[in-house]
Amino acid sequence: QKEVEQNSGPLSVPEGAIASLNCTYSDRGSQSFFWYRQYSGKSPELIMFIYSNGDKEDGRFTAQLNKASQYVSLLIRDSQPSDSATYLCAVNIGTRYGAGSYQLTFGKGTKLSVIP
Amino acid sequence: KAGVTQTPRYLIKTRGQQVTLSCSPISGHRSVSWYQQTPGQGLQFLFEYFSETQRNKGNFPGRFSGRQFSNSRSEMNVSTLELGDSALYLCASRLAGAFAGELFFGEGSRLTVL
Numbered sequence: 420q421k422e423v424e425q426n427s428g429p430l431s432v433p434e435g436a437i438a439s440l441n442c443t444y445s446d447r448g449s450q451s452f453f454w455y456r457q458y459s460g461k462s463p464e465l466i467m468f469i470y471s472n473g474d475k476e477d478g479r480f481t482a483q484l485n486k487a488s489q490y491v492s493l494l495i496r497d498s499q500p501s502d503s504a505t506y507l508c509a510v511n512i513g514t515r516y517g518a519g520s521y522q523l524t525f526g527k528g529t530k531l532s533v534i535p
Numbered sequence: 536k537a538g539v540t541q542t543p544r545y546l547i548k549t550r551g552q553q554v555t556l557s558c559s560p561i562s563g564h565r566s567v568s569w570y571q572q573t574p575g576q577g578l579q580f581l582f583e584y585f586s587e588t589q590r591n592k593g594n595f596p597g598r599f600s601g602r603q604f605s606n607s608r609s610e611m612n613v614s615t616l617e618l619g620d621s622a623l624y625l626c627a628s629r630l631a632g633a634f635a636g637e638l639f640f641g642e643g644s645r646l647t648v649l
Contacts, residue, residue, distance in 0.1 A: 463578070523570075
Protein backbone atom coordinates (compact mmCIF):
# COMPACT_ATOMS: atom_id res chain seq x y z
CA GLN A 420 0.00 0.00 0.00
CA LYS A 421 1.33 3.41 -0.95
CA GLU A 422 1.99 5.57 2.07
CA VAL A 423 1.44 9.03 0.60
CA GLU A 424 -1.17 9.62 -2.08
CA GLN A 425 -1.68 12.65 -4.28
CA ASN A 426 -3.74 13.30 -7.38
CA SER A 427 -1.26 13.43 -10.25
CA GLY A 428 -3.14 16.16 -12.06
CA PRO A 429 -2.56 18.14 -14.06
CA LEU A 430 -4.47 20.72 -12.10
CA SER A 431 -5.16 23.80 -14.16
CA VAL A 432 -6.26 27.06 -12.56
CA PRO A 433 -6.56 30.57 -14.00
CA GLU A 434 -4.19 33.26 -12.83
CA GLY A 435 -5.41 34.87 -9.62
CA ALA A 436 -7.47 31.86 -8.53
CA ILE A 437 -6.92 29.59 -5.52
CA ALA A 438 -5.15 26.32 -6.23
CA SER A 439 -5.97 23.48 -3.84
CA LEU A 440 -3.60 20.52 -3.59
CA ASN A 441 -4.44 17.48 -1.51
CA CYS A 442 -2.55 14.61 0.05
CA THR A 443 -3.45 11.62 2.21
CA TYR A 444 -1.10 9.43 4.19
CA SER A 445 -1.43 6.01 5.74
CA ASP A 446 0.89 6.05 8.77
CA ARG A 447 -1.00 7.39 11.79
CA GLY A 448 2.27 7.80 13.65
CA SER A 449 3.54 10.41 11.21
CA GLN A 450 4.45 13.63 12.96
CA SER A 451 5.65 16.11 10.38
CA PHE A 452 4.45 17.02 6.94
CA PHE A 453 6.05 18.94 4.15
CA TRP A 454 5.21 20.48 0.81
CA TYR A 455 7.95 20.71 -1.77
CA ARG A 456 7.80 22.43 -5.12
CA GLN A 457 9.71 21.08 -8.09
CA TYR A 458 10.07 22.99 -11.30
CA SER A 459 10.68 20.97 -14.42
CA GLY A 460 14.32 19.90 -14.59
CA LYS A 461 15.07 21.24 -11.14
CA SER A 462 15.41 19.75 -7.68
CA PRO A 463 12.67 19.95 -5.03
CA GLU A 464 12.57 22.94 -2.70
CA LEU A 465 10.67 23.16 0.56
CA ILE A 466 7.84 25.68 0.64
CA MET A 467 5.88 24.72 3.76
CA PHE A 468 5.97 22.38 6.72
CA ILE A 469 3.33 21.68 9.33
CA TYR A 470 3.36 19.66 12.54
CA SER A 471 0.08 20.49 14.28
CA ASN A 472 -3.55 20.12 13.32
CA GLY A 473 -5.05 23.19 11.77
CA ASP A 474 -3.84 25.81 9.34
CA LYS A 475 -0.46 27.39 8.85
CA GLU A 476 -0.09 30.40 6.62
CA ASP A 477 3.00 31.78 4.91
CA GLY A 478 2.35 34.52 2.41
CA ARG A 479 0.15 33.18 -0.37
CA PHE A 480 0.52 29.60 0.88
CA THR A 481 -1.60 27.87 3.52
CA ALA A 482 -0.95 24.33 4.70
CA GLN A 483 -3.77 22.47 6.40
CA LEU A 484 -3.40 19.33 8.49
CA ASN A 485 -6.05 16.98 9.81
CA LYS A 486 -4.40 14.06 11.58
CA ALA A 487 -7.70 12.34 12.38
CA SER A 488 -8.48 12.15 8.66
CA GLN A 489 -4.80 11.69 7.73
CA TYR A 490 -5.09 14.52 5.30
CA VAL A 491 -2.80 17.39 4.36
CA SER A 492 -3.54 20.13 1.89
CA LEU A 493 -1.84 23.14 0.37
CA LEU A 494 -3.73 26.20 -0.77
CA ILE A 495 -2.10 28.73 -3.05
CA ARG A 496 -3.94 32.03 -3.17
CA ASP A 497 -3.69 34.49 -6.05
CA SER A 498 -2.00 31.83 -8.20
CA GLN A 499 0.66 33.09 -10.56
CA PRO A 500 2.10 31.50 -13.72
CA SER A 501 5.37 31.19 -11.79
CA ASP A 502 3.59 28.77 -9.45
CA SER A 503 3.34 26.27 -12.31
CA ALA A 504 5.31 23.28 -11.05
CA THR A 505 4.89 19.85 -9.51
CA TYR A 506 4.00 19.94 -5.83
CA LEU A 507 5.22 17.06 -3.71
CA CYS A 508 3.68 16.11 -0.41
CA ALA A 509 6.13 14.47 1.99
CA VAL A 510 5.73 12.81 5.35
CA ASN A 511 8.46 12.14 7.87
CA ILE A 512 8.23 8.53 8.96
CA GLY A 513 11.64 8.62 10.55
CA THR A 514 10.26 8.06 14.03
CA ARG A 515 9.81 4.40 13.13
CA TYR A 516 13.56 4.07 13.04
CA GLY A 517 14.51 5.72 16.27
CA ALA A 518 15.15 9.18 17.59
CA GLY A 519 16.84 11.52 15.19
CA SER A 520 16.17 9.39 12.15
CA TYR A 521 14.71 11.26 9.26
CA GLN A 522 13.16 9.57 6.26
CA LEU A 523 10.75 11.44 4.03
CA THR A 524 8.17 9.49 2.09
CA PHE A 525 7.01 11.47 -0.91
CA GLY A 526 3.83 11.34 -2.89
CA LYS A 527 4.23 11.26 -6.63
CA GLY A 528 3.27 14.88 -6.90
CA THR A 529 0.53 17.00 -8.41
CA LYS A 530 1.38 19.01 -11.50
CA LEU A 531 -0.08 22.50 -11.28
CA SER A 532 -0.53 24.70 -14.31
CA VAL A 533 -1.54 28.33 -13.81
CA ILE A 534 -3.06 29.76 -16.96
CA PRO A 535 -2.42 33.49 -17.61
CA LYS B 536 26.55 29.98 1.25
CA ALA B 537 27.19 27.20 -1.23
CA GLY B 538 24.40 24.71 -1.80
CA VAL B 539 24.48 20.94 -2.04
CA THR B 540 26.86 19.90 -4.79
CA GLN B 541 26.49 16.66 -6.68
CA THR B 542 28.87 15.18 -9.21
CA PRO B 543 28.73 14.10 -11.91
CA ARG B 544 25.57 15.76 -13.18
CA TYR B 545 25.07 13.36 -16.06
CA LEU B 546 26.45 9.96 -16.83
CA ILE B 547 25.79 7.05 -19.11
CA LYS B 548 26.64 3.49 -18.18
CA THR B 549 25.93 0.05 -19.57
CA ARG B 550 24.26 -2.86 -17.82
CA GLY B 551 26.53 -4.69 -15.44
CA GLN B 552 28.79 -1.73 -14.76
CA GLN B 553 28.98 0.07 -11.47
CA VAL B 554 28.73 3.76 -10.69
CA THR B 555 29.75 6.05 -7.85
CA LEU B 556 28.00 9.36 -7.22
CA SER B 557 29.30 12.08 -4.97
CA CYS B 558 27.59 14.65 -2.77
CA SER B 559 29.00 17.59 -0.83
CA PRO B 560 26.46 18.93 1.68
CA ILE B 561 26.00 22.50 2.78
CA SER B 562 28.72 23.52 5.19
CA GLY B 563 27.66 22.60 8.73
CA HIS B 564 25.09 20.03 7.63
CA ARG B 565 25.99 16.63 9.01
CA SER B 566 23.01 14.67 7.72
CA VAL B 567 22.98 13.50 4.12
CA SER B 568 20.15 11.58 2.49
CA TRP B 569 19.91 10.04 -0.94
CA TYR B 570 16.77 9.71 -3.02
CA GLN B 571 16.01 8.14 -6.38
CA GLN B 572 13.52 9.89 -8.64
CA THR B 573 11.85 8.18 -11.60
CA PRO B 574 8.72 9.12 -13.55
CA GLY B 575 7.00 5.91 -12.50
CA GLN B 576 7.88 5.70 -8.82
CA GLY B 577 8.52 9.32 -7.95
CA LEU B 578 10.97 10.17 -5.20
CA GLN B 579 12.05 7.18 -3.16
CA PHE B 580 14.29 7.20 -0.11
CA LEU B 581 17.56 5.31 -0.45
CA PHE B 582 19.44 5.97 2.79
CA GLU B 583 20.46 8.59 5.32
CA TYR B 584 23.88 9.13 6.83
CA PHE B 585 24.78 11.10 9.91
CA SER B 586 28.27 11.34 11.38
CA GLU B 587 29.53 8.62 9.05
CA THR B 588 26.82 6.17 10.17
CA GLN B 589 23.93 4.92 8.10
CA ARG B 590 20.82 5.62 10.16
CA ASN B 591 18.28 3.95 7.97
CA LYS B 592 17.84 2.54 4.53
CA GLY B 593 14.95 2.39 2.11
CA ASN B 594 13.62 -0.62 0.28
CA PHE B 595 16.36 -1.02 -2.28
CA PRO B 596 18.52 -4.08 -3.06
CA GLY B 597 21.99 -4.48 -1.66
CA ARG B 598 23.46 -3.30 -4.97
CA PHE B 599 22.80 0.19 -3.65
CA SER B 600 25.25 1.28 -0.99
CA GLY B 601 26.66 4.45 0.40
CA ARG B 602 29.05 5.95 2.83
CA GLN B 603 29.82 9.22 4.51
CA PHE B 604 33.21 10.68 5.25
CA SER B 605 34.39 12.63 8.27
CA ASN B 606 33.90 15.92 6.41
CA SER B 607 30.21 14.92 5.83
CA ARG B 608 30.71 14.38 2.12
CA SER B 609 28.88 11.30 0.93
CA GLU B 610 29.07 8.84 -1.90
CA MET B 611 26.62 6.30 -3.15
CA ASN B 612 27.48 3.30 -5.26
CA VAL B 613 25.34 1.13 -7.47
CA SER B 614 26.87 -2.12 -8.60
CA THR B 615 25.80 -4.42 -11.43
CA LEU B 616 23.68 -1.75 -13.05
CA GLU B 617 20.28 -2.66 -14.48
CA LEU B 618 18.19 -0.74 -16.99
CA GLY B 619 15.73 0.09 -14.22
CA ASP B 620 18.42 1.99 -12.33
CA SER B 621 18.14 4.81 -14.85
CA ALA B 622 16.98 7.71 -12.73
CA LEU B 623 17.77 11.05 -11.21
CA TYR B 624 19.67 10.52 -7.97
CA LEU B 625 19.20 13.35 -5.53
CA CYS B 626 21.26 14.09 -2.49
CA ALA B 627 19.87 16.23 0.31
CA SER B 628 21.46 17.66 3.41
CA ARG B 629 19.99 19.12 6.56
CA LEU B 630 20.90 20.45 9.94
CA ALA B 631 20.40 17.71 12.49
CA GLY B 632 18.55 18.61 15.63
CA ALA B 633 15.53 18.03 17.76
CA PHE B 634 13.24 19.58 15.19
CA ALA B 635 14.50 18.37 11.87
CA GLY B 636 14.93 21.25 9.51
CA GLU B 637 14.27 21.37 5.86
CA LEU B 638 16.02 19.22 3.34
CA PHE B 639 18.21 21.05 0.88
CA PHE B 640 18.47 19.12 -2.35
CA GLY B 641 21.28 19.15 -4.83
CA GLU B 642 20.61 19.38 -8.56
CA GLY B 643 21.00 15.63 -8.89
CA SER B 644 22.99 13.14 -10.92
CA ARG B 645 21.11 11.83 -13.90
CA LEU B 646 22.10 8.25 -14.63
CA THR B 647 21.23 6.52 -17.87
CA VAL B 648 21.83 2.79 -18.12
CA LEU B 649 21.98 1.35 -21.63
